[in-house]
Amino acid sequence: MTTSEWPEADPTLERAYKRLLRVYPSNYRDRHEQEIVTTLLEMAQPGQSRPGRTEVWHLIGSGLRQRFRLPAGRPLLWVVAVLVLLIGGGFGAAVGSWASERTFASVPDDAGIRALQTSLLAGTKSWTDAGTEAGTGSGAGSDGVATNDGGTPWFGETGWATSTVSGFDGWDADRARQELAAAGWRVGAIDHPSGKSTTMAEDGTLVDLPMRNSRFRAERDGVSIEVSGWLTELQGSVNTELWATGNASLLPLIVIGGLAGMLAGWLFVVAVARRLQRPGAARAAGALAVIAVLTLALPAVAFYGNVIRAFRYAGNNEPVFTVHSALTPGPYWPFGPQWLNLALLAAGLVLGAGVLVAARLRPAATAGTQIVTN
């Protein structure tokens, strides 16, 4: 074929082809768009003004395949891509979990928990007041503790309060339950868990003390509580634990986030790999990418551990296990500082951004050795 046989350009058809080629990655278009359009026009039927339906789907499919395709002949790149896909999945699941938790009710702050505990102990003699005829407890006051703990590396925010009360007559679970019901809480039945308490007799021997324990749960406006009283004839304690009940969005958002993260992870590797054309640049960015993957491995494993917990313990009426809570400072790992996951994630993201910047600094390779114009 000679240069005199260049295809006639139908502007409409050519524009349609160029629009379709937008499905391809931009750096691929930079290299191949002109020659593909030329070939498409050469293959077009005389008088054709728009692409056929089969042709449209073929180009869309080919473009999408190109977006997901790793460069050939680089097996180590596949290993990196799979690892980044997995890391992306863990990170995406954490984002989904975080998004779901935004829809949960808030656990009351310290003052709110204190007020709740006070209502639960209304009319109760506190330890410090025990024995005084007219004394009534002040609830979770100076003799009690109430706090919102901000969450753990496994589940979200929880709150708790504990108060010391006098002996068997120190606290009435049924009365506390009625207080909650009157305040609009949906209360459960009271049960009586077993427990054991001992005291030391004058002769030094340990003596078992009879216990009267009570426990019930309640729920209102997306917040669950468990109230329990552990009483002996000498003294006892009333403990309240609060947590967000959670909702049905958690698991679907974890799955959707995880899949989106996997997709993003894979596309990230493909995008970077396609820009790294020169062996020297590929080695430098590759080394940086390997360090990033190693840095992100631990938080990713923590995320997946929490994904398993989120599914295993879903709907068990306990504090809701979330994925992103792995970033909450705490003893997730039996080693390292409590903020290890958060620090590694931050460092890994910085390294990942470094890989991306290094890749973008590389000019896309230009094919061809000779330009002939006429």
Next chain:
Amino acid sequence: MQEPTFLILTALATQPLHGYGIVQSVLDLSSGDVKLRPGTLYGALDRLAEQGLIEVDREEAVEGRLRRYYRLSDSGASALTVEVDRLRKRAAAAEEQLRRRPGIIPGLSGA
């Protein structure tokens, strides 16, 4: 090696060709059985270039049109030779099996 890849390498064995030239050559080589579509063609060309089996020979550009000519590299010629040898052995084995088959096989000449 997949058939389109084999045919593309075969098409480039004698001379450098541009995209449409490869499509036509493959169509001839396959007796009209394989008509490469542009998405398939350029996906394969990209992959083969990454593997070092083909190289860009030259480009011709006219008023926004571009023809990029590809040629078979030495590595590509070696890979094609290996594949031809493999296919020849397969074909010979199949032919031998058919000869041993009782009865007359239409289209197969005797030894």
